Amino acid sequence: MRYVDEFRDPKTAKAIAARIHRDVDPNRDYAFMEFCGGHTHALCRFGLEDLLPDNISMIHGPGCPVCVLPVGRLDLAIELALSRPEVTLLTYGDMMRVPGGNGASLLSAKARGGDIRMIYSTTQAVDLARDNPDREIVLFAIGFETTTPPTAAAVKAARAAGLNNFTVLCNHVLTPAAIDAIMTTGSEQTRARLDGFIGPGHVSTIIGAEAYQGAVDKWGKPIVIAGFEPNDLLNAVHRLVNQVNRGGAQVENAFARAVRPGGNAVAQALCEEVFSLRDSFEWRGLGTIPASALRLSDGYQEFDAEQRFALTYTSKPDHKACACAEILRGEKSPVDCKVFARACTPEHPIGSCMVSPEGACAAYYLYGRYRDIKRTNEPAAA
Amino acid sequence: MCLALPAEVIAISGEVATVDLDGVQTPVSLAFLKDVTIGDYVVVHVGYALSRIDAETAAEQLAIMSGAEIQAHEGEPA
Numbered sequence: 001m002r003y004v005d006e007f008r009d010p011k012t013a014k015a016i017a018a019r020i021h022r023d024v025d026p027n028r029d030y031a032f033m034e035f036c037g038g039h040t041h042a043l044c045r046f047g048l049e050d051l052l053p054d055n056i057s058m059i060h061g062p063g064c065p066v067c068v069l070p071v072g073r074l075d076l077a078i079e080l081a082l083s084r085p086e087v088t089l090l091t092y093g094d095m096m097r098v099p100g101g102n103g104a105s106l107l108s109a110k111a112r113g114g115d116i117r118m119i120y121s122t123t124q125a126v127d128l129a130r131d132n133p134d135r136e137i138v139l140f141a142i143g144f145e146t147t148t149p150p151t152a153a154a155v156k157a158a159r160a161a162g163l164n165n166f167t168v169l170c171n172h173v174l175t176p177a178a179i180d181a182i183m184t185t186g187s188e189q190t191r192a193r194l195d196g197f198i199g200p201g202h203v204s205t206i207i208g209a210e211a212y213q214g215a216v217d218k219w220g221k222p223i224v225i226a227g228f229e230p231n232d233l234l235n236a237v238h239r240l241v242n243q244v245n246r247g248g249a250q251v252e253n254a255f256a257r258a259v260r261p262g263g264n265a266v267a268q269a270l271c272e273e274v275f276s277l278r279d280s281f282e283w284r285g286l287g288t289i290p291a292s293a294l295r296l297s298d299g300y301q302e303f304d305a306e307q308r309f310a311l312t313y314t315s316k317p318d319h320k321a322c323a324c325a326e327i328l329r330g331e332k333s334p335v336d337c338k339v340f341a342r343a344c345t346p347e348h349p350i351g352s353c354m355v356s357p358e359g360a361c362a363a364y365y366l367y368g369r370y371r372d373i374k375r376t377n378e379p380a381a382a
Numbered sequence: 383m384c385l386a387l388p389a390e391v392i393a394i395s396g397e398v399a400t401v402d403l404d405g406v407q408t409p410v411s412l413a414f415l416k417d418v419t420i421g422d423y424v425v426v427h428v429g430y431a432l433s434r435i436d437a438e439t440a441a442e443q444l445a446i447m448s449g450a451e452i453q454a455h456e457g458e459p460a
Contacts, residue, residue: 001404003388003423003435012448019449038385063384092428121429123411146384150430153413202384205425205433228385231447257440258388258425258433267414267432358384 003257007229008046016234017051023241030056031193032240033330035179036200037064037358038228044363046230052237059190059330060363062178062286063200065143065171066094066356067328070284071316073171074100077140080169080309081106081114084136087309088115089169090125091140092147098355101316106140122154129158129166138305142171146202148294149267152274155296155303167305170295173281175203177292179215179223185287186329194330196240198233199225201255208263209253220249227255274300282315284352285328322351327360334364341369386427388435391420401426 024030034040040060043049049058062068078100081089089106096107096118110116115135119125122139129137141151151168158166183191199212204225212223222243226236236254243250253259274297281293296304305311318325322344323337334340334353344350346362353359389401389410399418401410403426412418415431424431 001388002390003440006440006444007447009448012444015449016447036384065384121411123429144384146386146427146432149414149432150411150428153411153430200384202386202425202427202432205386235443235447254443257435257437257443260433264414264433266416270414 004229007227007231009231012231013051013234016231016238020056020234020238020241021053023238023245024053024055025245026055028055029193030195030241030244031059032056032196032198032237033059033061033182033194034198034233035061035063035175036198036203037061037067037356037360038202039063039198039200039226039233040360041358041363042228042230042233044367047367048230048233051234056237056241059194060327060333060360061197061330062182062283062328063144063175063203064353064356064358064360065147065173066098067324067352067359068173068178068283068285069098069142069171069352070282071101071318072282072314074098074106075104075316076311076313077169078104078106078109078114080138080305080311081109081116082112084309086134087136087138088117088128088132089138089140090117090119090128092120092142093118094356094358095140095142097349098352099319099349122150123157126154126157126161126163126166129163130161133165135165137166139166139168140171141168144173144175144200144203145206148172148271148275149206149264152270155274155300156270158303159300164302167303167308168296169305169311170275172275172294173283174292174294175200175207176211176215177289178283178286179212180218181283181286181289181292182330183219187331190330194221195244196222196224198236198240199223199251201225201227201232201259204253204255204259204263206264206267209251209259209261211263212251216249216251222249222252224252225255225259227258273297282313284318285325319350324351324353324361327353334361337361341365384427386425386432388423389426391418391422391424394418394420399424399431401431
């Protein structure tokens with residue numbers, strides 16, 4: 001595939017890794033957070049950490065919308081689907097198996113008779129509302145800035161089509177707010193060792209490279225925006241090392257083939273029209289963060305599922321054994337969790353980070369759970 | 383969730399493009415992207431084109447990554 005294969009070339013990967021080894025200062029440690037769960041998976045899938053010098057550690061960030069959605073928000077959707085027979089709840093596939101309160105999930109609610117369906121695109125949501133005027137179609141909308149404009153487009157299309165049976169249960173969250181939260185609510189230890197961030201590539205196609213200037217100015221840590229292929233990531237690590245070595249704290253756009261300085265103005269304008277900032281929003285792991293998520297704007301209240309169905313949010317605790325919260329804050333690695341790959345597996349997940357295709361635990365389980373096991377070529381003793 | 387893939391635009395009809403995603407042809411909304419022409423590659427996410435891939439920038443980046451540019455500069459007379 002064009003723009004994929006070229007950025008996976010192993011010879012180039014080795015060349016970039018060699019440059020990183022050449023340029024690191026052996027007398028110090030480096031710790032970088034890849035914000036986005038898609039980056040975490042690429043790191044694990046391609047074994048990139050094994051190419052890095054021992055004094056560079058990658059800390060996995062909270063950029064996985066499925067992971068950061070708290071139990072209480074998921075339970076709102078499950079309860080809505082089960083208590084209102086007229087409701088058809090639509091969601092992207094990654095949400096289906098995430099455990100909510102009491103181990104229930106959208107999938108188990110579907111088995112109990114809830115009309116819950118997976119969609120690929122929000123255009124399907126509008127089509128379903130149009131084709132089923134006797135059903136209340138509710139889009140369970142989650143995601144960072146990448147996924148927000150498609151929700152806004154669906155709301156606009158529903159209004160244009162005069163649909164009054166379409167609403168959105170809105171859980172869209174904001175990347176810069178999460179970076180701030182890492183730097184304010186994260187542990188002192190994590191903050192102190194963090195030298196910089198790899199910025200999320202696809203989020204940045206919407207919000208633009210300039211959107212990180214505030215965070216860089218405030219926290220004095222470099223941010224390098226990267227694409228999702230292995231060589232994109234290695235290149236971003238190299239640029240971070242160089243910035244740290246010269247004491248820099250700048251936004252660098254290493255995904256310039258797709259990310260413009262100002263982002264996608266059309267998508268931004270649409271989101272601004274359809275959504276407004278919530279005063280605050282609870283995140284799994286990061287706590288309640290002011291101005292970190294979106295709701296339907298005043299002009300679009302009739303599309304707000306929370307209004308139409310009088311839903312009230314209640315905060316609910318995570319499973320006691322689950323370390324997702326600490327993992328999302330970068331304080332723990334999946335292997336530090338005592339239920340990782342034992343009680344908690346992708347087949348029987350206890351926490352969201354094991355379910356989502358972007359979760360750090362799922363990445364470790366899929367690609368890294370045998371990584372530390374010593375291999376030996378000696379035949380087993382007879 | 384934020385996963386997206388580069389795909390080639392092979393047809394455009396109003397606000398909807400048909401893209402070729404590694405052999406699979408699928409409709410993609412151009413609601414957020416106005417300046418697209420056939421042959422362009424776009425970043426596709428949940429049925430929407432988010433951004434146009436700039437071929438020139440991509441080529442430059444590849445050259446820098448592979449070290450070609452560095453070698454070329456090193457080979458030049460001072």
